[in-house]
Amino acid sequence: MTFWPPLPPCFNQYQRLAGLDEVGRGPLAGPVVAAAVILPRGFLPEGLADSKALTAAQRLRLAALIKTHAAVGIGFVPAPVIDRINIRQASLLAMRRAFFALHEPAEAALIDGRDVPEGLDVPALAIIKGDQRVAAIAAASIIAKVARDAMMAKAAQDFPQYGFDQHAGYPTQQHRAALLEFGLSPLHRRSFGPCKWLE
Numbered sequence: 001m002t003f004w005p006p007l008p009p010c011f012n013q014y015q016r017l018a019g020l021d022e023v024g025r026g027p028l029a030g031p032v033v034a035a036a037v038i039l040p041r042g043f044l045p046e047g048l049a050d051s052k053a054l055t056a057a058q059r060l061r062l063a064a065l066i067k068t069h070a071a072v073g074i075g076f077v078p079a080p081v082i083d084r085i086n087i088r089q090a091s092l093l094a095m096r097r098a099f100f101a102l103h104e105p106a107e108a109a110l111i112d113g114r115d116v117p118e119g120l121d122v123p124a125l126a127i128i129k130g131d132q133r134v135a136a137i138a139a140a141s142i143i144a145k146v147a148r149d150a151m152m153a154k155a156a157q158d159f160p161q162y163g164f165d166q167h168a169g170y171p172t173q174q175h176r177a178a179l180l181e182f183g184l185s186p187l188h189r190r191s192f193g194p195c196k197w198l199e
Helices: 009-013 056-069 079-085 087-100 135-158 173-182 193-198
Strands: 017-023 032-038 071-077 108-112 124-127
Touching: 017 087, 017 135, 032 087, 032 135, 056 135, 071 087, 071 135, 079 087, 108 135, 173 193
Parallel strands: 017 108, 108 124
Antiparallel strands: 017 032, 032 071
């Protein structure tokens, strides 16, 4: 991983920079989940990387380290709200909720992607591929992924016929077959492709 440094000069004054990222834009079921992380100065866990580049075991190990040493906030938006406001707005809302769930206040925010959530009330910068370039955003991607996977594992207990613990709600062949056989669950996003066709 390469890390950002060329931040705009105004960001150099901040000690508590929160990294924000979300997971779960693409699934047909379950919430979109975001995390905000403020890493302590000098804290860089070995193996820290974008969550998509890590195994489940690596994510769990790193998430435990991050939660022990860093300020962490998690926010999520469930499927019915995603259907009502669309996935882009739901992702931004989840990031805003994660930011305000931090147990210590951030002085500024660095956000993965192109958009800055409204209402953060601090200087904020969107960074394309930020989860590959900024340590705090990579940490947020790991926290969000681990949190969402845990939610979908619980969903698999409540709705075992869909196999949510296997695909986390993504549109795999297994998931599509279950949709055809069992129809929609309360966790499905009715505005998304295959779910919309089953309404």
